[in-house]
Amino acid sequence: MPASSNETKSKIATGPNAPGVPKTDPIIIADNVTRHFGGLMAVDVEHLEIQRGIITALIGPNGAGKTTLFNLLSGFDSPNSGKWSFDGTALAGIPSFKVSQMGQVRTFQLTKALSMLSVLENMKLGAKGQSGERLWSSILPWTWRKQDDEIEAKAMDLLARFKLDTKADDFAASLSGGQRKLLEMARALMSDPSLIMLDEPMAGVNPALTESLLEHIVDLKKHGMSVLFVEHDMQMVSHIADWVVVMAEGKVVAEGPPSAVMKDPAVIDAYLGSHQGTDLGVVTGRIDLPDLSKSKGSK
Amino acid sequence: MDFLGILSQTASWILRPETIAYALATMGLAVHFGYGGLLNFGQAGFMLIGGYGYAISILSLGWPWWAGILVGIGASIIFAFILGLPTLRLRADYLAIATIALAEALRLIVQSTMLDDVTNSADGLGGYHEGFRSANPFPPGTYGFGPWTYNEAELWIRVFGLILLGLAIWGVWALMRSPWGRVLRGIREDEDAVRALGKNVFAYKMQSLIIGGILGTLGGVVLVLPSAVVPQVYLPSLTFFLWTILLLGGAATIWGPVLGTVIFWIVYSFLGLFLPEMVNAGWIPGVTPSQMGVVRFILVGVALMLIVIFRPQGILGDKRELSFNARK
Numbered sequence: 001m002p003a004s005s006n007e008t009k010s011k012i013a014t015g016p017n018a019p020g021v022p023k024t025d026p027i028i029i030a031d032n033v034t035r036h037f038g039g040l041m042a043v044d045v046e047h048l049e050i051q052r053g054i055i056t057a058l059i060g061p062n063g064a065g066k067t068t069l070f071n072l073l074s075g076f077d078s079p080n081s082g083k084w085s086f087d088g089t090a091l092a093g094i095p096s097f098k099v100s101q102m103g104q105v106r107t108f109q110l111t112k113a114l115s116m117l118s119v120l121e122n123m124k125l126g127a128k129g130q131s132g133e134r135l136w137s138s139i140l141p142w143t144w145r146k147q148d149d150e151i152e153a154k155a156m157d158l159l160a161r162f163k164l165d166t167k168a169d170d171f172a173a174s175l176s177g178g179q180r181k182l183l184e185m186a187r188a189l190m191s192d193p194s195l196i197m198l199d200e201p202m203a204g205v206n207p208a209l210t211e212s213l214l215e216h217i218v219d220l221k222k223h224g225m226s227v228l229f230v231e232h233d234m235q236m237v238s239h240i241a242d243w244v245v246v247m248a249e250g251k252v253v254a255e256g257p258p259s260a261v262m263k264d265p266a267v268i269d270a271y272l273g274s275h276q277g278t279d280l281g282v283v284t285g286r287i288d289l290p291d292l293s294k295s296k297g298s299k
Numbered sequence: 300m301d302f303l304g305i306l307s308q309t310a311s312w313i314l315r316p317e318t319i320a321y322a323l324a325t326m327g328l329a330v331h332f333g334y335g336g337l338l339n340f341g342q343a344g345f346m347l348i349g350g351y352g353y354a355i356s357i358l359s360l361g362w363p364w365w366a367g368i369l370v371g372i373g374a375s376i377i378f379a380f381i382l383g384l385p386t387l388r389l390r391a392d393y394l395a396i397a398t399i400a401l402a403e404a405l406r407l408i409v410q411s412t413m414l415d416d417v418t419n420s421a422d423g424l425g426g427y428h429e430g431f432r433s434a435n436p437f438p439p440g441t442y443g444f445g446p447w448t449y450n451e452a453e454l455w456i457r458v459f460g461l462i463l464l465g466l467a468i469w470g471v472w473a474l475m476r477s478p479w480g481r482v483l484r485g486i487r488e489d490e491d492a493v494r495a496l497g498k499n500v501f502a503y504k505m506q507s508l509i510i511g512g513i514l515g516t517l518g519g520v521v522l523v524l525p526s527a528v529v530p531q532v533y534l535p536s537l538t539f540f541l542w543t544i545l546l547l548g549g550a551a552t553i554w555g556p557v558l559g560t561v562i563f564w565i566v567y568s569f570l571g572l573f574l575p576e577m578v579n580a581g582w583i584p585g586v587t588p589s590q591m592g593v594v595r596f597i598l599v600g601v602a603l604m605l606i607v608i609f610r611p612q613g614i615l616g617d618k619r620e621l622s623f624n625a626r627k
Contacts, residue, residue, distance in 0.1 A: 074495070100497035112492035114485045116551075124478070125485050126496050132478030133498070135506050139473040148478060171619055184492075191497060 344402025349519025
């Protein structure tokens with residue numbers, strides 16, 4: 001569902017579409033966040049705001065620092081300098097599990113399904129504030145049984161939504177790669193996050209499942225969540241994102257609604273290259289296509 | 300060859316203080332490794348703390364026997380913190396290195412002459428039995444039958460050990476079926492994923508290390524109840540026997556450590572009696588009985604390899620685990 005870009009544009013940004021433009025209702029604000037590994041500057045973001053209640057895509061070529069930025073924002077890595085906040089709370093020095101408890105839940109590029117736990121157990125692990133997870137009450141089942149049943153009901157609902165309910169009692173290891181992606185997303189939803197960060201949710205997923213994954217992501221927004229996701233495929237991004245942030249060499253080089261960003265010459269140079277919209281076979285010279293201009297135009 | 304005698308002696312190992320002690324300590328390893336994925340190669344250290352904590356409290360401090368057990372538990376909690384605080388934030392391998400090193404350090408410390416008046420260095424400790432024996436509820440007499448015939452003192456040790464083991468089994472079962480156990484098993488699979496779900500992974504690993512350590516300590520107490528504290532018992536090979544037992548029975552199972560211990564002691568004691576007898580009977584020429592006795596260590600090693608290769612989930616482990624080739 002391509003959002004009507006003119007309408008959302010006016011709601012999201014308070015200025016022109018430039019890197020670091022302030023948003024009307026930001027959920028994440030990052031200032032001068034840098035992270036370097038040895039001599040390599042992996043992330044160097046001057047200012048970035050992520051709007052609440054919309055789907056924001058983070059794109060950029062390999063090595064642009066997207067995943068590093070993800071790790072910094074979710075507390076899995078700490079920056080060398082800078083400050084950043086989530087929902088008005090400064091996050092410097094806050095461990096990742098507390099960031100998650102605040103309502104910012106992430107998934108991983110390499111799926112982390114807990115293989116030797118059942119699908120249902122995976123889901124139940126996602127719920128927040130379980131009294132049975134405290135050591136002393138854990139051996140007194142009457143203190144957590146009722147809550148656990150409620151969590152199980154919620155988990156089964158979510159599994160049904162993601163069409164995994166028939167797999168509930170199987171080990172997560174028995175799921176296919178795409179199903180694991182779904183499970184990881186569903187598990188993250190168990191905590192009712194206000195912001196869900198998906199690191200390449202579509203990587204390694206077959207086209208049929210991609211469609212349903214996209215629907216699920218759009219669904220998240222309908223349920224009132226903010227979504228930030230990393231993706232490579234511009235087609236997908238333009239289909240579901242309301243706002244696109246483009247990174248290259250650690251910096252934010254452009255941001256704006258998808259339609260505008262894709263026309264931005266800086267983006268085309270940095271990321272899409274001169275072969276945008278061309279069949280990969282043509283680029284590599286393996287397929288000879290005489291009317292190259294035509295195929296470009298059709299895209 | 301006195302085959303019946305060998306069988307009878309072997310059968311007695313089903314219910315010995317050593318058997319109960321190993322089962323307790325292996326339950327501890329199950330909490331560490333089977334459920335939590337923590338590589339503890341120093342369970343012998345926790346057992347040492349149990350044995351020495353118990354004996355020293357009675358001999359040097361003059362405290363009652365039950366206070367000796369509590370001292371051992373307290374000391375093992377401190378030991379778990381010393382092990383865990385620096386290593387549990389790091390990768391799993393670092394805990395493994397720290398545990399084996401610190402357990403050996405502990406053994407060398409109690410063996411050294413520096414603490415001679417407390418630990419009696421290499422000679423170990425004895426003569427601390429009065430308190431425990433006076434708490435014996437069984438009147439003097441002979442109990443049991445066949446290989447399992449005990450006097451009242453032997454019976455009391457076994458009953459006490461079994462009570463501890465029963466509590467341990469119940470405790471581990473209650474923990475692992477709870478949401479707490481679910482988090483711990485999740486950490487075993489992938490701690491970053493669990494962290495991303497808002498769980499304090501470090502705290503859970505620390506709790507697991509402490510609980511498993513306490514079980515090791517209780518095993519150490521039961522081990523020294525019958526006779527004496529001998530420092531040479533707490534060699535790294537003790538830890539590796541416990542690992543063999545754990546993998547044999549099934550690492551992530553409640554009854555695996557118990558079943559594994561019983562099988563281990565039956566096989567181990569049978570070989571210890573039978574192999575030298577084979578030499579004495581002239582079946583194997585060219586070796587002495589004591590040389591043949593060492594062969595059982597080789598066989599234990601081979602058994603461990605076979606288990607890991609052909610049945611990594613253990614006897615009682617979930618069959619499905621095998622089809623996914625265990626972890627990673």
